[in-house]
Amino acid sequence: MNLRTIRRGGLKRLLLAGAVGLAALSVSALSAQPVKGGAITVATIGEPPTLDPMISTADLVSILTQHVFETLYTFDAKWNLTPLLAEKLPEISPDGLVYTIALRQGIKFHDGSDxxxxxxxxxxxxxxAAASRGTMASRVIAGIDAPDARTVRITLKQPYAPLTALLAMTNSAAVILPKEKIEPVLKEFVGxxxxxxxxxxxxxxxxxxxxxxxxxxxxxxxGYGGARKQYADEIRFVPVANANTRAEAAAAGQFDYVDSLPVEAMGKLEGSRSEAVLLKPFGWPRLVLNTKAGIMSNLAARRAVQLALNEEDMLYAAxxxxxxxxxxxxxxxxGYPWATSLGGKVYNQGDAAGAKKLLDEAGIKDRKIRILTSQQYEFHYKMALVAAEYLKAAGFTVDMQVVDWATLTQRRQNPAVWDIFITHSVFLPEPALIDFPSRDAPGWWDTPRRAQVMDAFNQARTQEERVKRWADVQQxxxxxxxxxxxxxFNALAARSPALQGFTPSAWPYFWNAWKAAARP
Structure with missing residues (x-):
């Protein structure tokens, strides 16, 4: 398969135009006077599976619900931890076992309660009990109590360096709810x-x-911290599941912001009613393998998949x-302290014969793989198509299951119905925030080796030691x-020139933003 032929010049010029446009927007946003009123309209990749940010790790859920719910901590513009509902960063005992959290006063819920x-x-x-990140933390939590109405205290069984970052994350999020509204399945979404x-x-x-x-x-x-100013009267999120439809809507200026556009949309944006937003670097796509059930629970089969794939062709197709x-x-x-050079030994092999040999030696007879993907993230789907061809060449039989994103996020919770699904993550400042270290996240990686390297990483007390232990996790x-x-990969979105005060980010937020068109 040869997927590498490309005409580069035109798209490079468009990328440059998009970058210049983004810079111009930034200057405009700084010089414009904020305006109150009006509605900001946002096109998303589809219908969210839930509005409960505790039980979902989907970025779509985070983008919407971060406007409604808040956590004790969040991240500033440099990805440093900063307080949100907490008064300040936690006081941590010298032995690293007790986190004392002072709370802000005068905070009201949407139902009017304090x-x-x-x-x-x-x-x-x-x-x-309910969130994948929370259950990961619960294994080291000895107890949580409230010494008084203004303080919460978390006591650990052992030092756990990622705790504050986990409390700050926007998906599988430790959002604060009114205690009277808390139920296993939320009926009211009050933050x-x-x-x-x-x-x-x-x-x-x-x-x-x-x-x-x-x-x-x-x-x-x-960043996500500091003041959250409320300029718009309303924010309206509209699901637009088809990527090409989102691109056409962006070009026509139908929305103030359009999320997750395919690469081809760059050409449509040139000279259109919207301007390109290029997030670089943005994140990393991955194929998650079901280690709990089915063919991928066999390590030899997983290594065969790893050996068979040609990631360069997958990226080019996407x-x-x-x-x-x-x-x-x-x-x-x-550029990140967590970067290593370990992956090259197993990456981008495209070795169908070697993969088939692994399957034969392991005696794996039934070689059917069910790949779960969605066209709402079009680059997921394109990568899945290429991956399927390489896996077929290695002797697998591929059952491609193409569903909407909400269905995918629900179906991946059931280990009996899939073998591989495709997702992506942004680059996060704290590796423990990535969902894969949790043995409760779909994929369910849970081995003695995982426990050993993750425990050593999470208990390391210095940054130097944590970087060293992270290399062990990657291996x-x-x-x-x-x-x-x-x-x-880098991500493409689009926004209207009328949308001011907006900062491009991994999970776009629209507090602090206003509509220039709303001027009287």
Whole structure:
């Protein structure tokens, strides 16, 4: 299979135009006077499977619900931890076992009730029982209590360096809910955020309106932290499942922001009513393998998949130009402290004969693989098509199951119905925030080797030691193959020139943003 022939010049010029446009927008946003009022419309990749951010790791859920719910901590513009509903970063005992969290006062929920430590305690108890990140943390938590109405205390069984970062994450999130509203399945979506849920019409829109009782932090906006200013009266999220339809809508200026566009949309945006937003570097797609049931529970079969795949062809099929992707088998790119050079030994092999030999030697007779993917993330689907061809060449029989994203996120919870699914993650400042280390996340990687390397990583007390231990985690990933990284990629979105005060980000947020068109 030869997928590498490309005409580069035109798209490179368009990429440059998009980058220049983004810079111009930034200057415009700084110089424009904020305006209150109006509605910001956002086209998303589809209908969210839930509005409960505790029980989902889907980016789509995070993008919507971060406007409604808040966590104790979040990340600033440099990905440093910063307080949100907490008054300050936690006080940690010298032995690393006790986290004392002072809470902000005067915080109200959307139902008008006041937040206190009893709400935080009840929310964290639900998080540790129901959220994949929470259950991961629960294994080292000895207890959570509230010494008084303004304080929550978490006591650990052993030092656990990622705890504060886990409490800050926007998916599988430790959001704070009114204790009276907490149920195994939420019926009311009541948070403390700058916007509240007004209406949800499935497959049509989710309407959020300004919460007038919101108490923002003092100071200026700073990434996801700092002040969250409420300029727009309303934010309306509209599901647009087809990637090409989103591209056409962006070109026509039908929305203020359009998320997750295919590479081909860059040409449509040139000279259109919207401007390109290129997020670089953005993240890494991967094939998650079901280690719990079916053919992928066999290590030899997983190693055969790893050996068979040609990631370069997968990336080219998905993005079509090297300005949008980079070959990299390591879990982090250069520039991050977590980057290594370990992945090259198993990456981008495309060795069908070697993979078939592994299957034969393991005596695997039934070689059917069920690949679960969605066209709503078009690059997922294109990578799946190429992966299927390489796997067939290695002797696998491929059953491609193409579903909408909401169905995929539900179906992947059931280990009996899939063998591989395709997803992606942004590059996160703390590796423990990636969902794969959790043995409760779909894929269910749970081996003695995983436990050993993750425990050593999580208990390391210095950054130097954590970096060293992270290399051990990565080596375990390459040896046991719970997933296969495809590479690094940049993401394309679009926004209207009228949308001001907006900062491009991994999970786009629309507090601090306003519509220039809303001027009287």
């Amino acid at each position: 937040m206190d430590a009893s709400d935080v305690l009840a929310s964290l108890e639900r998080w540790t 403390t955020g700058p916007y509240q849920l007004k209406a949800r019409v499935p497959d049509q829109y989710i309407q959020l309106t300004r919460f007038d009782g919101y108490r923002q932090r003092a100071g200026e906006p700073d 993005f079509g130009n090297k300005d949008f992707y980079k070959l990299n088998g390591d879990l982090y790119p250069e 375990a990933v390459y040896d046991e193959v719970p997933f296969v990284k495809v590479g690094d």
